[in-house]
Amino acid sequence: MSILSPKASAPSDTDPYQLERLAEELATREKTHPALSDSQDGSTHDLPIYIPLSHENPYLSKESFDVEAFLLSRSHTTLQDLRTELRDYLATLKEELVRLINDDYEAFISLSTDLKGEGERLTSLILPLDTLKSEISISKAELRAIEDEVIQKLERRTMIREEKALLHLLLKISESVTRLESLLSIVNPNQDDDPIDYERFKVPSSNTLESSEERSPANKAKHLNRAAAEYMQLLYHASKARSEHCAFVDEIQWKIDRIQSSLSSDLDALFASTLSAMVGDAKPSELEKNKILPDLTECIKTYDVLSLWRDAEEILRSVVMRPFIRKTVFAGALSAPHSPLLPHTPFRSSMGSGFSTSSSLVPPRTPFTPFTAFSSQQSAFPSGLGKAKSPHSRLLDDSDDPLAKLYTQILRFVERDFSNIMDIAEKVSIKSRASTDALEHERRRDGPGFDIMANVIWNELGRAIMDDLGSMVFASGRPDEFRKNYEITQAFIRSLEFLASSAQAVRSMRAHPVYAMFEKRWQLPVYFQMRWKEIVNKVEEALVLPAEPSGKSSTSTDSLLTPQATAIWIALTACWSAEIYIPELSHRFWRLTLQLLSRYRVWLNEVVQDGPFTSANPINTGKISEANSRVPTPGLPERHSIDATSTDESLLIKYVSLIADIKTLQSSMMTLWNEEICVLLPESEEEEENDDEPKPQDALENAIGPIVALIIPMSSTIIAILTERCAVPLNAVKKIRTDLRAKANKQLPTEPHPWVPSILRPLKVFFGISGKDGVGAILKAEYLSLWSRQVFENVVSISLTSPSRYIVQVSTLKKAEESLRRLKRGTKSTTFSLFGSNNTTDADSKDEERIRAQLMLDVEAFGKDAKTLGIVPEDSEAFIALRNLVLLNEREVHFKRKSPYHSA
Template sequence: MHVLSPQASSASSADPFQLERLAEELASRELSHPAQADLQDGASHDLPIYIPLSHENPFLSAENFDVEEFLLSRSHTSLQDLRTELRNYLATLKEELVKLINDDYEAFISLSTDLREEGDRLVGLKIPLSALKSQIAISKAELRAIQNEIMQKLEQRTVIREEKALLHLLLKISESVTRLESLLSITNPSQDEETIEYERFKVSSISTSLENTDERSIANKAKHLNRAAVEYTQLLYHASKARSENCAFVDEIQWKIDRIQSSLSSDLDALFASTLSAIAGDVKLSELEKSKILPDLTECIRTYDVLGLWRDAEEILRSEVMRPFIRKTVFTGALSAPHSPLLPHTPFRSSMGTGFPHSSSTIPPRTPFTPFTAFSTQQSAFPSALGKTKSPYSRLLDNNDDPLAKLYTQILRFVERDFSSIMDTAEKVCIKSRASTGPLQVGGLENGRNRDGVGFDIMANVIWHELGKAIMDDLGGMVFASGRPDEFRKNYEITQAFIRSLDFMAPSAQAVQSMRSHPVYSMFEKRWQLPVYFQMRWKEIVSKVEEALALPVELSDNLTMTADSLITPQATAIWVALTACWSAEIYIPELSYRFWRLTLQLLSRYRVWLNDVVQDNIHGFLNSSNTINTGKISEANTRSPTPGLSEKPSIEAFAADESTLVKYVSFVADIKTLQSSTMTLWHEEICMMLPDPDEQDEQEEEPKPQDALENAVGAISALIIPISNTIIAILTERCIVSLNAVKKIRTDLRAKANKQLPTEPHPWIPSILRPLKVFFGTSGKSGVGAVLKAEYLVPWSSRVFENVCEKYIAHVSTLKKAEESLRRLKRGAKSTTFSLFGSANPKDDEGRDEERIRIQLILDVEALRKDAETLGIIPGNSEAFTALSNLVQNDEPQESS
């Protein structure tokens, strides 16, 4: 319901239907509608298109007719119109259906006419089908029989082919056996006499032809055996294939194969042994003969590798070369017997027992003019060893006069002379043979050798096997002398240098690994008993430290102190023990973590001892004197001294304090020196001696060694705080002794006949801080704390100055209270307040005395400030001095609690 105004009522009377208002609302509604806005902007709307119903309508041709979708698509059509459209569409469908029937009616009629009597014809066609089926079955059976017969023939031919191949294989085996027997001159006892005579003639002709040619004598023998080895490997391959076919022939001739293997192995061993004896033995050969023998040695090694008889070759090397040398060199009294130098093979020809062809005219051997020694330039029978660089670790052995070092040097010379080229040749042969057989498998061969024992291991199975056992059996009591740590350490260092020299001579890294994983090497390492050595060193180091820590700390007052040296014998003993752990005479790399733990234990032990000493001295200091113990003036010490007590310390107390100062300064100096020296020792030696941490340890976030060392040193440095507090307390006590003269200022000024205002401070003012100057040696004389002057002069002097100012304030406050009490006694209870430092009448004597006292105090405090500045103190930063300056300059008395 609207309440119309008079203007609205008048307008309604003029326009009773409100047409104008309705027109305005319609216009505004049309403008607000988006479609109307688009029309105003010039846009046009398309009217809905009427699409009649047909077969192409998507809603009618859909697989599933949806009524709702169809009705929504015809929403612009009324229901009556829609019904009319549907009826029209139905009529159209009927007309089309009738038309289709009429069009195809003739075809339907002709189809029925054409199919007449077709049933009889189909029945007639079924009659010959059974006969055809039986004939097809018969043909199929015949074809299957023919196929089975063909398959049987093929299987028979396959069996025959396999039997033929097996026969060919057996023929190859028989021919290989016969060929090997002829090559190795093996006679068959079952052969008839003619065959035996023929074989003998054949062998004799072969041997005669070989003897007639000098160049073919040795080389042909080695190549002959190599050819036999290749043939033998083929024989084994063919025999394994035949054995997989369960051939009885292989079992029948197995004794021949074993005999061939035995003959080939024995001939090869004999040739290899004779070659080694000719080269590495005492027989002297010419360079031409050696150059002919060296290829034969290589051929023997290659033959051993082809046969897989690496251990047999190593056994010959042990028995023919290494073992005789070890027996002559390493024996029970080898370290006490004089060592003869290891002579190289003399490059002169000789006809004595060589067993090889030589010239008819020989020159007798002559001794060289320059004698050969174990430390002279090395000569080798092998050309490849002449240019081989000597191990850098052998310098420790060359420059050592120890018998064990000389023995090891002799062994190294022998190994380098007689085994270097053999090991290199064996390594090259293994690498070449494995490369020719195909690519190396992952986890298999490496450098011609794998972990299953394939390949030569001369360093481990020949050299170290004999050498390690000889050292343990014959020299174990002297080399592994763990009960004598100095001798044990020297022997261990020399032995490790010797082992590293052997590693340097190894042909490959795998050879070094094989040597270090050898059972003899493991036994050799266990014989050292390194934990026993560490226990003896630990007892030796710790006992000296405990003896030093058990001594009383007694130092001379005139002790000369320097910043670069330790003062107390206890700190010196700790430092000697720390350096001993990492010294070259004691340290062993395998015990690095044990010595590292001992280092931390020594620092912890010194901290505990120092803490006990400091605590005992602090308690004794507190019980023997009523003084400052924390570097701050306590409330009890700010009060006036008890009457009857001496204001100056006794001679005994002064001597005790002086001894404490000397002791504590020594402690602080030792702590600083030990801290810097320990960290220097870490950066220069320890960090390089400790092994690198594993990646697993780094992932576990374990504390680093440097952090542990810094924590241990920091724990010792933390004791400087209580020590500094005690030193500051003693120095404060000495400085405040001179402040007792403040109580006599009033008496001295009142007793003087001269009532002039003072212009100079008291002569005792410089004596207040004189103990500090004497302590740090700033007055020209060497003081107790001169060694700490550079680092602790300013901080300690500032704290002492703070305490002195607090004590000074206490004395001035006491003087102020006394003057106030005296004024009240003289003047009685008056309303005016007496001022000690106030501006009194100059004619009044009492006020003049107070003025003189105030000026004197100001002069004294100013003189104290200047004296403090000479020590590097900044008085403006001191709260106590600021309060003291304000107190002496203030003309109003301040009540003090």
């Protein structure tokens, strides 16, 4: 079939070859197939160009000529033409070769002429070359001998210079040893193994070479600092000499070891005596402390110079920390009275603990406040006891617990006796790190710098708590006491970290093996198991009870009505309450929260499936948006299958309570998430890196979604019951015909029937509009409009399972009148009468008019009554159909009155 019109396809006299049609077809083809047309850049597909053979042909310029590839490239050429091309190309080559020979022939002939006699001249030049070669060899040998002699002399001088420097180094080592022995009063080398008496630092030695002023008690620390600096220089020189394999260093190594032992012993004795004078039983005054602090600083500097940080920490443990721990932390420390180190009057308040299920619905909750991390900005406190305290110490000060009092006493001791020491050590370490050389790096033991908080304070304190108080502090079998001890201990640790001199000290403390052992002793999984059993058992006990309201007022939207929802909410809030929640168990409590919601959903599903209308409406437990969805109406069975009205009433009360609890639980759970859970739940690194990973809030919404979805089947059941109750008065519609015919007054009715307002009265009673609180009054604000429209539609619309519907009743009335008319007349209706008869008597016509008028009054009264519930009858297709049915009948009556054929 031609795509052109008949006029275009017919040939014309002016265009016998139909060129215009061909041009149009070509243009259409180019538009349809762009590949056949020109490209966008305007280029066209050219026909293949014949390329003759030349030197640029890639197949002829290859090192190895491939016959097959060449023939394939000329596949478009016949053998005769190819032979002709090759002969032409051969002629071209010969012509070029002849031209090349002719061009270079003259130069070639002249070159041969110019080279005559050059051989003899070259032979004459070769003769003196052997003589020159021998002379050059002799000169080269003499120069090499002179160079070797010079190198040997330079090497001897370098060796002498190195030996001289080594001798100077050995002299420095000998002088340093002598000087150190003089500074440390080491006179008799035969007594190197005897221990040094600590009393020597209390009485000036007579063997010292220094003046009595320099050896005075006020300058002991500086004296040892100078000795330490000299000793470090000795070690440096000795290491350089040892690298040269000097036997002298090995011979005097015993002296170096003796110097080290004497210096360490003297330093330990001085440091111990200084600490005893500063933190001993005899409390020094502030003036005396200010005099002792310089000696203490010099001692710490000396320890840092000698890289003997662990020795200094051992002195601190043995002299300061261990005696205090021995007096403070012991087996009966929690039962013994505590006397504060300093006058202190804390604010006292009782600490509530435990999981209470009081008579109130939701017990007063204290939101958990996580411990703040140690800030790197926090530094050492100012000297003195009036400095700022840790914000976590308030929990210890305000508690009457013996453990809190013990921790407070320890904190005051650390603050009083260790703050200055840690500050001095931190400042010395900072200066030392800036000027540390490679030798000091090699001589470090157990890490660089002082670590007093970890190795002194926490090492002794953590071991003492675990060994002496472990059975009372780590009592995981008593969850309330365990939780209180854990909270107090964590506050104590954070307060202790607040007293640290730097953030690095806190990190070292947390990395200490004793800290790891201390954290493991808490047995947090055991605590969680006990809390889990405590929470879950109460929930399971509540779920066994019947799903009935607990008797509370049903008008409040902020309270839970059923004991099951109350138990679930108390369990959910208990997981994140300050009395139960522990940050390290956040992931476990989060999983328990989701499990509780899932358990409540399973219980609700079982309750809803036991309803009488569940089989007609399968439950969809998926995540839906209930507010924007229309509640489906199940097929309503006959009411004869329900035992009694009391059963419906109890079912309404139960479902209304469950729906109200679901809505309250949903809003309360999201509030709990926004205010507490999202703050307490730590964010994982995977969630921060990958935005596509599921978020905890999504998991919570997925857990609440199926619970909210159960509102739909329960709403359907409620609507079904209300529909059946509202449809009961409609049974009076079929009595309109007999009542009107039996009345003596044959006037048209002017008032609707009294039973019309009773159609929607069950709905008003349910929502409490009739004046008293109804069963569904608590759901009035949210579901009044939605359920009223559904019930109104169900009452008016046609139902195959229930005949008690308004349209069905009117249709039944029409069929009854038509049957009566046929019985009286014996003929079928042939006109447009309401009930299909045009041969009725005047009496029958008046009865029909009264029936129609009464139906119209009832329908209009029913529509006005629906507006009181917020229903717009004009938006209901079923009500429009009902009213159109009545209005159509009235129009037919009016037509019969006006028609001239009516009398016939």
